[in-house]
Amino acid sequence: MINVGIVGFGYWGPNVARNFSITPGAKVVAIGDADDKSLQRAAVSYPGARMEKDCELILTAKDIDVVAIVTPVSSHFSIAKKALENGKHIFIEKPFTASVAEAEKLIAIAEIKKLKIMVDHTFLFTGAVKKIKELIDDGILGDLYYFDSIRVNLGLFQKDVNVVWDLAPHDLSIMDHILHMDPVAVTATGVAHFRNQLEDVAYITIYFPGNVIAHLNVNWLSPVKIRTTLIGGQKKMLVWNDLVSDEKIRVYDKGVEGLDSLEIESKEKAYGLRLSYRSGDMWAPRVTQVEALQGETSYFIDCINNNIPPKNDGHAGLRVVRMLEAIKQSLSGGGALVRLD
Amino acid sequence: MINVGIVGFGYWGPNVARNFSITPGAKVVAIGDADDKSLQRAAVSYPGARMEKDCELILTAKDIDVVAIVTPVSSHFSIAKKALENGKHIFIEKPFTASVAEAEKLIAIAEIKKLKIMVDHTFLFTGAVKKIKELIDDGILGDLYYFDSIRVNLGLFQKDVNVVWDLAPHDLSIMDHILHMDPVAVTATGVAHFRNQLEDVAYITIYFPGNVIAHLNVNWLSPVKIRTTLIGGQKKMLVWNDLVSDEKIRVYDKGVEGLDSLEIESKEKAYGLRLSYRSGDMWAPRVTQVEALQGETSYFIDCINNNIPPKNDGHAGLRVVRMLEAIKQSLSGGGALVRLD
Amino acid sequence: MINVGIVGFGYWGPNVARNFSITPGAKVVAIGDADDKSLQRAAVSYPGARMEKDCELILTAKDIDVVAIVTPVSSHFSIAKKALENGKHIFIEKPFTASVAEAEKLIAIAEIKKLKIMVDHTFLFTGAVKKIKELIDDGILGDLYYFDSIRVNLGLFQKDVNVVWDLAPHDLSIMDHILHMDPVAVTATGVAHFRNQLEDVAYITIYFPGNVIAHLNVNWLSPVKIRTTLIGGQKKMLVWNDLVSDEKIRVYDKGVEGLDSLEIESKEKAYGLRLSYRSGDMWAPRVTQVEALQGETSYFIDCINNNIPPKNDGHAGLRVVRMLEAIKQSLSGGGALVRLD
Amino acid sequence: MINVGIVGFGYWGPNVARNFSITPGAKVVAIGDADDKSLQRAAVSYPGARMEKDCELILTAKDIDVVAIVTPVSSHFSIAKKALENGKHIFIEKPFTASVAEAEKLIAIAEIKKLKIMVDHTFLFTGAVKKIKELIDDGILGDLYYFDSIRVNLGLFQKDVNVVWDLAPHDLSIMDHILHMDPVAVTATGVAHFRNQLEDVAYITIYFPGNVIAHLNVNWLSPVKIRTTLIGGQKKMLVWNDLVSDEKIRVYDKGVEGLDSLEIESKEKAYGLRLSYRSGDMWAPRVTQVEALQGETSYFIDCINNNIPPKNDGHAGLRVVRMLEAIKQSLSGGGALVRLD
Incomplete structure (x- = not known):
């Protein structure tokens, strides 16, 4: 025990x-x-x-x-x-x-x-994030193009941290988990509208190797609540709406065709080439409904008993904090590029 | 004639x-x-x-x-x-x-x-933009906090311009028209995923005086089409979804209360003060259904006949191009802040 | 106590x-x-x-x-x-x-x-039904045309009652409460698809005086959950979607114009007369979020202490049972009209 | 020619x-x-x-x-x-x-x-109806339980026919085409609210052999436009929303399990048996975007040139008119059951 x-x-x-x-x-x-x-x-x-x-x-x-x-x-x-x-x-x-x-x-x-250290990145234990991770690891989406997340609502203002430290850790931990890549650079913009001088609206871009780009839109002043993530891949594209109870994840058989041919064409010809679009079926895989935190605490006990390093260990926590620190630095510089490599 | x-x-x-x-x-x-x-x-x-x-x-x-x-x-x-x-x-x-x-x-x-020069900023002549302009000019929204627009879909790739020059002029001209403010600085990030080296995903932040911030999310690689603009004001907040035929504009009686008291409190006290939230009715004003371009060409003929300077004249076009040029410069610098004042 | x-x-x-x-x-x-x-x-x-x-x-x-x-x-x-x-x-x-x-x-x-008898018509104590009742009592909707409710989902099959006795009491008690009229006649159709011989899909029409009609669509075999009620009135029309957390009730300033003139026209002329449609603003009044059952139990204690007849007393329960009995009779007759007056 | x-x-x-x-x-x-x-x-x-x-x-x-x-x-x-x-x-x-x-x-x-006679049942030539027909014919949905359609909006009032003759032919022709069964009986209720004495709200139930039931909800007085059809089958269930441009058809891997065992159980045991529910993936097959009427006129020319009996020939038209006539009769009887066999 x-x-x-x-x-x-x-x-x-x-x-x-x-x-x-x-x-x-x-x-x-x-x-x-x-x-x-x-x-x-x-x-x-x-x-x-x-x-x-x-x-x-x-x-x-x-x-x-x-x-x-x-x-x-x-x-x-x-x-x-x-x-x-x-x-x-x-x-x-x-x-x-x-x-x-x-x-x-x-x-x-x-x-x-x-x-053992386990950082409470609860979202990693939701059915939705598990399914997204599985789809990406299985190559269903193909090479990734971008990760674009919107997390906005009215309040809750924190009295000691800004909207980035309040809301972005969710997205950063999810992104870190599913992309499994080290970010190259970060840039962030935002504004504080009230006397507490804490940003309540912020926009974050994270560059990854291989032209992968991530973007987070976090906002405490939105009249509507939005929790939507778009993930674009070469083979499939995905939309995750965390606010609906059914069909949280939608996988679209959509994309741009004719890219391989581009590889062998001269640049001039490539410019003239018309890209074509693939627009096929949409598929909403069943997402298991579990209490994420319950899965997480059980997993922690398991990690301790069997001496397994947790996926959301101190290093995972550090990777998120490193991005938060870079975001902070970029915000103070009005959106200056902060390199992480 | x-x-x-x-x-x-x-x-x-x-x-x-x-x-x-x-x-x-x-x-x-x-x-x-x-x-x-x-x-x-x-x-x-x-x-x-x-x-x-x-x-x-x-x-x-x-x-x-x-x-x-x-x-x-x-x-x-x-x-x-x-x-x-x-x-x-x-x-x-x-x-x-x-x-x-x-x-x-x-x-x-x-x-x-x-x-006369008239730049074809067609959106200014839609029922939706006219109504938003009217709501803001009448003070219904109060002082503005932010303008946040998403304009994403799959394609259409242009062969000579990137996604910014293709899609952002819509948002920039609308923003210029309804905010009626000179931007202070711009920062933009984005990535090109294909051989043509034209950005297909881009994120733009525009700083205005008085802590007003604008953000544009433009993307040619989205599996779903989104045309949504959030405008936050001190008195009311607004969501414009241009893809629905009815209730394109929703005005929310939502906001943060207790700000005036902040003004006279010391900083320490202010920090401890709990902000409260106002969450009242939503209202979708009727938006007239007109062919925007028809209104625009009629207006141009009118401007010529009566020697009226068009609201979307060369200067309005120049303001948009000035932002586009700054965005281009910021993009090449990986998101560097480009001042406009 | x-x-x-x-x-x-x-x-x-x-x-x-x-x-x-x-x-x-x-x-x-x-x-x-x-x-x-x-x-x-x-x-x-x-x-x-x-x-x-x-x-x-x-x-x-x-x-x-x-x-x-x-x-x-x-x-x-x-x-x-x-x-x-x-x-x-x-x-x-x-x-x-x-x-x-x-x-x-x-x-x-x-x-x-x-x-005192209080029948647990919980829905009467929700913010949504209270607001609808208020809108109707205040004459906002004008004379009513129809009440049309859909209550469908997958399961839960009951082992002793059919879908009508399981789901329709909600709608019947709401309808009884807000219309406040005695039904004239009932007709119901439906089918049992499984061996238990209990109807799992049913459709109910209820006629009221003054050309008011109500309809209920109850279904245990729907792949999607729907809880939507349309209420049409001469002045305004209302849609209540109980599955959304915000803007559950939408009031539409829509209707048919030119009816008064019909009154004085001869029948021939009236036929030729073009009706026109009014399509104005939509308005989603704020609905208070309360635990309905908590309001109901408090109200019951209040009714006992102050000797007040509950609005959802035995007579209200009886009115619902009388409709259920008539529905049962109509169902056995394949949809025969059962008079209630 | x-x-x-x-x-x-x-x-x-x-x-x-x-x-x-x-x-x-x-x-x-x-x-x-x-x-x-x-x-x-x-x-x-x-x-x-x-x-x-x-x-x-x-x-x-x-x-x-x-x-x-x-x-x-x-x-x-x-x-x-x-x-x-x-x-x-x-x-x-x-x-x-x-x-x-x-x-x-x-x-x-x-x-x-x-x-040749071709009745203009245009909907049969839409990508959506073709896909639904294909899914049913291929046995994807399994044995059908019900067909439930809602077709409501504000206006357009006709001067010589009621809402049934105006709107229901769409649903009746689609239903006839995809179910391919002869109806057993019909019942219809409805009300006329204006001086022209034409029903503007009506509800229609159609009984088919094998416990298949169909229901149509047609209404000229709805503040919102709805064009939604639910089709329940033993293997899969389907929702067709004709008002969205993408994902018009959604196929749900949902249903009731444990039915076979019911077959061999005694009635008493069966009552006690808990049915279980299957809730799997959702799938939105791509629907081709075509101008239906163009497909239909081409098909007619083809039928004439090659002496092929059109699927929407006079007999198909007659089947719809026979249902309309029975609906009319039932409506006059306040919802009386009218047998068609």
């Missing part, structure tokens, strides 16, 4: 606690939160666990194997460091850390201590 | 010819195209007009008052220059010219000669 | 129990279910309530004021009768009873005993 | 004329219409054809092989009869005739004279 201590019982903490509590082989033994009201709510739901107003007691407790850190990103590093130093595996909210330097330090400690 | 000569009878020329031919006070007297087949088609539809294989004859003809130039952008300058020099008003396809320098020269000639 | 006993803790019972448990002034003191597993689940959630395998003990218990009956319709009458005879108010699932005769008997008992 | 005379150049006539004029092997030699304005419009478009104010001259003209009858249904019989008696093949608008008796007489004459 793996004993889990939860640090932070605010908005997302209850979900993490509930999923660890129903994961076979795991047990929630302690919950910590400095806020009395949150702790009282936790006590009602987990009468068998001990409640700690001082979260440090969880990081150092002898009986705890895993610390789940569900606190604001600014506190991630210090909490995670102490947990790792005390020999705990950590399950930690995204984004992993507030900087690349912090992430690298945590990874180094974990490696020395032979501990 | 104003006599019109049409130069170019390819894809769009027939529409321009047809609309001038049914405009009261105008008469299509000549059509020119170097291509025999196009000219034959024109001859069938316009038995009363003369057909010219040598388009120059139209530019210099004594009986012609207006030359409508419906040719590729690379030929715009030389044709328009000769037409103006011969005393003709010109109606010219968008984008106006291939460079800022060309546009400025044409404007200068027209001013000296007291001739 | 009003003490509530819940009879039946299967699919819907837990929702009823939970909502009574959080209703101010009410307390769930006992839960009964013949099934051991259901009772165990109830015991975990309601440690303060007593569990009864023999539901009769709830119907006769001295300390219980309200019995909530959440069992299959075939058992409603006997349970409700005993509860009423023992002086309990009853909250009862829809449809109220399996026959008009049963409903009338229960109403009679309740009247003699001065007890 | 087959010479075609067009009788009626109102709303639909110009489409029929244009399509015959571009059909290889056919030539429009005469157009007749009693209305001067219509005839003038025809003269402009067809300078090579003769114009006849007296349509009789077309029915008897020596040089005419085919008469296309595009007039109100009330005039079909007399015009068609004279055309057939004068040895002309006829292409005739739907519905074929105003009564079964009329249809039977025309068929009899055509058979004696060895002439």
Whole structure:
């Protein structure tokens, strides 16, 4: 049995606690939160666990194997460091850390201590992302052209991070997972409209090798909620609409034909050549409906028990933080290109 | 009666010819195209007009008052220059010219000669854009936050211009018209996936004074066709979906509250303040269904007869070309910020 | 404090129990279910309530004021009768009873005993139905032409009732509530495709006075889920799509003009007269998001405390059962007209 | 070359004329219409054809092989009869005739004279209906359960026929074509809301052998336009939305499982058996975009040249009229069941 201590019982903490509590082989033994009201709510739901107003007691407790850190990103590093130093595996909210330097330090400690880090990139465990990953890995889409994601809605404004750090980690972790490529450069633009000076609208472009381009549109000021990703490939193209309950993923047999011939033509001739378009069937593969977080906590317990490096480990978390840091830098420069290679 | 000569009878020329031919006070007297087949088609539809294989004859003809130039952008300058020099008003396809320098020269000639230039920014004459303009001018949306447009579909690849010069002039001219502001800076990213080296996917950010930001997403490689514009304002927000026949424009009574109080709070307090959201009714004002081009040709005849400067005159065309040129420059620099002020 | 006993803790019972448990002034003191597993689940959630395998003990218990009956319709009458005879108010699932005769008997008992009956027509307490009712009562739609509802999906097949008794009570109770008219006649068609001989597809027409017509399309064999109601009125028309989270109700300023003039024209002339159509704005009023069942249980406690006859009382339940009985009769006759007046 | 005379150049006539004029092997030699304005419009478009104010001259003209009858249904019989008696093949608008008796007489004459009748069931020639027919004929959907169609919009009120005779012929002809079964009985309900006493809302149920049921919902008073057909089969289910340009047809791998076992179970056991549901992929086969009427006129010329009985011949037209007549009878009886076998 793996004993889990939860640090932070605010908005997302209850979900993490509930999923660890129903994961076979795991047990929630302690919950910590400095806020009395949150702790009282936790006590009602987990009468068998001990409640700690001082979260440090969880990081150092002898009986705890895993610390789940569900606190604001600014506190991630210090909490995670102490947990790792005390020999705990950590399950930690995204984004992993507030900087690349912090992430690298945590990874180094974990490696020395032979501990697991899992960054809560929940979306990787949804039926939709699993299916997209499978379609790409199986070569159904062919070589990829672009990844274009829109994640907009009205609010929720965060008081300490801008819209990029709030919303983009979802897309960045998904993109990292399914493209499986190292980005070459990043550029980002955006604007803050309110006195808190936090960008509420932002646009991010990420260049990958081989002319693959990614773009994220994140916005806290949209009257409508949109969660749509387009992925263009040489063989097929895909649209993922995460807001519909059925047919979330649509695979289009559409594309541009006559490209091979271009290869052997002289440039002049190529220009004159009319490209033709292929427009065939559309297919919406069934996507399994699962609670992603449940799959994720089970997978973490599995990784620990069988000593498997999680796909969403510290390195995955670091890759996302590295992009976030570059985006931040580009934003301050009004959209300057920031190289990552 | 104003006599019109049409130069170019390819894809769009027939529409321009047809609309001038049914405009009261105008008469299509000549059509020119170097291509025999196009000219034959024109001859069938316009038995009363003369057909010219040598388009120059139209530019210099004594009986012609207006030359409508419906040719590729690379030929715009030389044709328009000769037409103006011969005393003709010109109606010219968008984008106006291939460079800022060309546009400025044409404007200068027209001013000296007291001739009208109308750039075919057709969208300004649609019921949808008219209604949006009216909503903004009437203050219904309040101060604007952003203008975010997506214009993607599969093809049509052009053989001499990239996706930006093909699709973005629509959005740029609409944006220029309804925002009525001078852009401060531009940044653009994009990629060419095929041997012709023309970008087929591009993302453009345009900064305006007062924290207004605009963004265009143009793509020739999308499996689905999207023509959606979001406009966020302090009082109301708007979504324009140009692909639906009914309810093209939806106005949302949504927004962020508690901003005024922010003004007088200290920064620290402001950070702690919870913003609240207003989520009220949605309203889809009726949009008149008109043939935009018909409204535009009638308006041009009207501008000539009554010596009115067209809203889509050479200066409007120049503003769009100036942005296109800056976008081009930014694209070559991988997304570098290009200042326009 | 009003003490509530819940009879039946299967699919819907837990929702009823939970909502009574959080209703101010009410307390769930006992839960009964013949099934051991259901009772165990109830015991975990309601440690303060007593569990009864023999539901009769709830119907006769001295300390219980309200019995909530959440069992299959075939058992409603006997349970409700005993509860009423023992002086309990009853909250009862829809449809109220399996026959008009049963409903009338229960109403009679309740009247003699001065007890309240509330039939769980949950939809009446949704933001959408409240708004529609308000729009109609305020005369916004004008005189009504028709009520047309589609309620189709794949499954859930019931083992003892057909698709009409499963799905139509929703629409019949909504229709009864918002039209507030006595139906004149009913006709219904349908087919059973499986060995259980229960209709899985059915179509119901209900005639009202003044040329108002209602139609219900209920289907357990649809590949897509649809919950759409069209309501046509002389002044405005309305579409209610219950499956979207935003803009559930759309009010269209559309209609037929030139009707008054018809009144004074001779028949011949009238035929020749062209009707014209009004096609104006669309408006989606904000619909409050509430848990309907919570509003309903609170309202019931209120009705008891203040001796108010509930709008969804036994008479409302009876009106729905009377239509269901007529539909059944029509179905057996292959669609014969069954008069209700 | 087959010479075609067009009788009626109102709303639909110009489409029929244009399509015959571009059909290889056919030539429009005469157009007749009693209305001067219509005839003038025809003269402009067809300078090579003769114009006849007296349509009789077309029915008897020596040089005419085919008469296309595009007039109100009330005039079909007399015009068609004279055309057939004068040895002309006829292409005739739907519905074929105003009564079964009329249809039977025309068929009899055509058979004696060895002439072709084609009823303009245009929808049979659309890519969508062809694809649906193919899917059903290939057994993809399996045994059919139901055909459920909705065809509603605002207007166009006709001055001489009700909504059933205006809209239902589309669905009836499609249904007849793809089900290929003889209906057993019909029932219809509906209401007229205006002084012209023509039903503007109607609901039609058609029973077929083997528990197949069809339903049509036709309405001239709907604020939204809907053209949706659901077809349920044992193996697959299909939704056809004719208002979208892409993915008009969606085929769902959804259904009810465990039916075979029902066959051998006793009735009691069967009732207790839980049916399970299959919910797999969705697939939108590509539908070819063609001008249906063009396919139809070409097919007619082909049928004449090669002496092939058209699929949409007089018998097909008669089957639709027989249903229309039964619907009319049922409507007058308030929804009485009218047997057709």
